[in-house]
Amino acid sequence: MRWAVVALGWAPMKQNVPIRIRAVVGINSGHAMFLEAPEKVFVIYVDDHMGRVLGDFMEERKHPRPLTHDLFHHTLLGFGVSLRSVVIHDVRGETFYARVVFRGQNEVLGTEKVVEVDARPSDALALALRCKCPMLVAQRVLDEVEDRTDAIEQYEREMREREAGDVDLDA
Secondary structure, X not given: OOEEEEOOXXXXXXXXXXXXXXXXXXXXXXXXXXXXXXXXXXEEEXXXXXXXXXXXXXXXXOOOOOOHHHHHHHHHHHXXXXXXXEEEEEEEOOEEEEEEEEEEEOOOOOOEEEEEEEEOHHHHHHHHHHHOOOEEEEHHHHHHOOOOHHHHHHXXXXXXXXXXXXXXXXX
């Protein structure tokens, strides 16, 4: 367990929480990526291209040529490095920050080497989907973001109704 200094002494830091991408929904200005944690769903907005890439990776669609995230994944494998996890570790206003955690072998000492690299959350999550590694959010970020569970449930309900033919699309 990690520890942090607080005003009155030492206290355990809150840990990272697992998340999954529940949906990537097209909107007027790009895509809304709904991320689900055990206690709430929150949204990160991404551009149109990243929204399509994330949707493709979620549905495990194959492309005739490798995408940039495929290239990066294959490069990692070629060097014997794996993606350990991605963590959305900070939010300032509506801007989220992520880190990608890599694991490899130290050739000299023969020990494991862990390297963390800053990344856009959309790129980090696309890599996590491609490499099938854990996606996490810092508890303090989760505490700050708005719960959008109602919005995604309403969207999913509307999609089910449309698929069932219960909604007049011209209305």
